[in-house]
Amino acid sequence: MSEKRTAAEKETLREILPEVGTEHRLPATPPPAQYSIETLVPEVRQQTPAVGQRATRLDARLHGLGQTKYIDDLAFPGMLHAKIKRAGVASARIVCIDTRAAEAVPGVMAVLTGREIPVNSFGPSIQDQPVLADERVFHAGDGVAAVAAVTEQIATEALERIVVEYEPLSAVFDPIDAMKEDAPRVHPPAGNVYAHKVIRKGDVERGFAESDRVFEGRYATQMVEHVPIEPHAAIAQWDSNGRLTVHSTLGRITLGRTDLARTLKLPVNRVQVVGTIVGGNFGGKNEISQEPVLALLARKAGRPVKGVYTRREEFVASTTRHPIVMDYKTGVRRDGRILARKVRLVLDGGAYCSWSETTLGKACILSAGPYKIEHLHAEAFAVYTNKTVTGAMRGFGAPQVCFAYESHMDEIAAALGIDPLEIRLLNAFDEGSSSPTGQTLESVVVKASLLKAAQRFGWREPRS
Amino acid sequence: MSELRIMVNGRVRTASVPPETTLLALLREHFGLTGAKLGCDVGDCGACTVIVDGHAVNACLVLAAQADGREVVTIEGLAPADPLHPIQQAFETHASLQCGFCGPGVILSAKALLDGNPDPTTAEIRDALAGNLCRCTGYTKMIEAVRVAAQALRGDRDTGAAAASPPAWSEA
Numbered sequence: 001m002s003e004k005r006t007a008a009e010k011e012t013l014r015e016i017l018p019e020v021g022t023e024h025r026l027p028a029t030p031p032p033a034q035y036s037i038e039t040l041v042p043e044v045r046q047q048t049p050a051v052g053q054r055a056t057r058l059d060a061r062l063h064g065l066g067q068t069k070y071i072d073d074l075a076f077p078g079m080l081h082a083k084i085k086r087a088g089v090a091s092a093r094i095v096c097i098d099t100r101a102a103e104a105v106p107g108v109m110a111v112l113t114g115r116e117i118p119v120n121s122f123g124p125s126i127q128d129q130p131v132l133a134d135e136r137v138f139h140a141g142d143g144v145a146a147v148a149a150v151t152e153q154i155a156t157e158a159l160e161r162i163v164v165e166y167e168p169l170s171a172v173f174d175p176i177d178a179m180k181e182d183a184p185r186v187h188p189p190a191g192n193v194y195a196h197k198v199i200r201k202g203d204v205e206r207g208f209a210e211s212d213r214v215f216e217g218r219y220a221t222q223m224v225e226h227v228p229i230e231p232h233a234a235i236a237q238w239d240s241n242g243r244l245t246v247h248s249t250l251g252r253i254t255l256g257r258t259d260l261a262r263t264l265k266l267p268v269n270r271v272q273v274v275g276t277i278v279g280g281n282f283g284g285k286n287e288i289s290q291e292p293v294l295a296l297l298a299r300k301a302g303r304p305v306k307g308v309y310t311r312r313e314e315f316v317a318s319t320t321r322h323p324i325v326m327d328y329k330t331g332v333r334r335d336g337r338i339l340a341r342k343v344r345l346v347l348d349g350g351a352y353c354s355w356s357e358t359t360l361g362k363a364c365i366l367s368a369g370p371y372k373i374e375h376l377h378a379e380a381f382a383v384y385t386n387k388t389v390t391g392a393m394r395g396f397g398a399p400q401v402c403f404a405y406e407s408h409m410d411e412i413a414a415a416l417g418i419d420p421l422e423i424r425l426l427n428a429f430d431e432g433s434s435s436p437t438g439q440t441l442e443s444v445v446v447k448a449s450l451l452k453a454a455q456r457f458g459w460r461e462p463r464s
Numbered sequence: 465m466s467e468l469r470i471m472v473n474g475r476v477r478t479a480s481v482p483p484e485t486t487l488l489a490l491l492r493e494h495f496g497l498t499g500a501k502l503g504c505d506v507g508d509c510g511a512c513t514v515i516v517d518g519h520a521v522n523a524c525l526v527l528a529a530q531a532d533g534r535e536v537v538t539i540e541g542l543a544p545a546d547p548l549h550p551i552q553q554a555f556e557t558h559a560s561l562q563c564g565f566c567g568p569g570v571i572l573s574a575k576a577l578l579d580g581n582p583d584p585t586t587a588e589i590r591d592a593l594a595g596n597l598c599r600c601t602g603y604t605k606m607i608e609a610v611r612v613a614a615q616a617l618r619g620d621r622d623t624g625a626a627a628a629s630p631p632a633w634s635e636a
Binding site for chain 1 (some may be wrong): 484492498499500501502503504505506508509511538539540542543545548552555556557559561562563564565566567568571597598599600
């Protein structure tokens with residue numbers, strides 16, 4: 001091999017590996033490509049050749065041609081269409097499910113209930129979510145049965161013929177109520193508070209005692225659905241050797257693969273998950289939903305099975321953003337300097353944990369805001385209610401607490417007669433400031449950003 | 465069954481479908497034209513937009529039988545990969561598509577607008593795209609792309625679309 005190298009190649013090799021001769025192996029990685037950097041923004045940091053460059057998205061061409069294949073654009077020979085029956089009641093015991101009439105509908109190839117699922121629970125941190133509800137319904141969007149049929153229409157019609165008898169149970173919908181001792185328990189015998197975090201810094205009571213004024217406020221945000229334009233969709237199919245392939249809109253295919261293997265009681269190496277181009281995720285497609293159902297229907301029917309959520313299912317059965325009830329108490333000096341802050345966050349987790357623990361942690365850490373606060377006590381709870389499950393969504397709890405601490409800041413500024421910009425400049429993080437969890441912060445540009453923004457939109461100009 | 469004869473992307477197509485079949489289902493499932501997407505199925509999101517006799521319509525709200533004898537243009541009928549239609553080119557150059565799911569619908573709404581109004585105001589562009597929801601990109605870049613595409617279609621030379629470089633994927 002080495003004899004066949006040209007002189008120029010040998011020269012290149014010598015540059016790459018100056019210490020070794022040409023007889024050595026080629027380096028494991030090729031030399032870095034040389035980019036000519038012509039930045040459009042002169043002072044831009046030149047750490048990466050990407051900054052300041054114009055680029056065309058690699059996927060833009062096929063998107064614009066309408067040739068990108070999303071899940072619903074794929075079809076396999078013999079493929080069936082699945083539909084899931086939603087409970088429609090928030091809290092109930094399932095007495096019995098009669099699927100005989102649905103099975104008799106011409107064109108129906110398989111019917112599935114929760115009792116047929118090998119391991120009927122999943123979730124990224126706490127496995128509290130059934131694939132299909134079997135003994136108990138925890139929220140109205142729970143699936144209770146599923147049908148695979150030759151057309152979507154037949155599947156939908158067959159769902160109507162499935163009769164489910166429920167024994168209604170008491171339900172709780174308000175997270176504050178759900179924390180009370182006598183509240184109905186969503187997952188008995190466990191209590192409704194399933195995750196908790198506390199951050200303590202300094203002595204918050206001493207901080208309040210030293211303050212000139214103490215302000216209190218309660219802020220609350222609502223449940224938000226991601227509404228990707230492409231609904232959740234997947235296709236499941238088995239090969240003749242009992243291996244499962246799932247095409248899915250899942251954003252986390254390796255986690256999904258593990259969850260599929262677990263719920264189906266299969267070795268992980270029997271499961272393949274193919275992630276396709278996704279038509280919007282925003283955190284809402286981060287865990288399995290209907291995939292195990294489709295896999296079991298496909299096994300029963302011996303055919304590939306596709307499932308696409310309706311827009312209604314996106315709202316009632318997919319994850320959403322946590323509503324949070326946020327109580328703030330802040331002690332300040334007369335000049336607006338914050339001395340102490342106490343925060344209590346109650347995250348409405350809905351019926352299942354999903355990504356609540358991640359959201360809870362992030363919301364708690366960020367709840368003090370980008371401000372230097374010596375005495376802090378932040379406490380956060382994630383609470384079960386009989387509502388649509390909440391999970392990951394852009395920011396993992398950060399937008400909710402931002403709404404609260406900035407609203408609180410405006411109220412304090414107004415009460416003290418201080419300009420809202422000034423009170424923020426007085427309290428904002430500096431280079432080297434310490435975060436509530438003790439992290440030393442670098443590249444801090446809060447004040448510079450605020451000033452630049454204020455200048456750009458004319459904050460200091462007189463307002464009419 | 466409804467017996468249909470429809471001009472789709474310049475070609476006469478026939479089909480025999482159940483009367484409840486929507487135009488969207490006809491295009492996607494019978495003709496294999498999956499560029500029009502099913503997003504909401506109730507005419508809110510515009511992902512299924514196609515052009516029928518020059519008008520941008522939600523294909524999920526139109527029965528296939530209502531399109532009988534009419535002329536339908538889908539995203540597949542707009543242009544080949546090279547050269548692109550000026551609207552597609554402008555959307556690519558101006559990074560107006562992220563996940564791309566709403567893209568075909570938005571581009572066809574823009575085409576229906578520019579076919580009838582070669583020099584629209586920003587307000588007119590906004591109005592034409594009002595029925596197309598996007599959750600990733602937002603509308604600023606789309607409106608900019610439509611404006612540039614309009615210039616290109618009118619024959620103006622100094623446009624971003626005309627100066628566009630070829631996409632990276634075709635060089636691979």
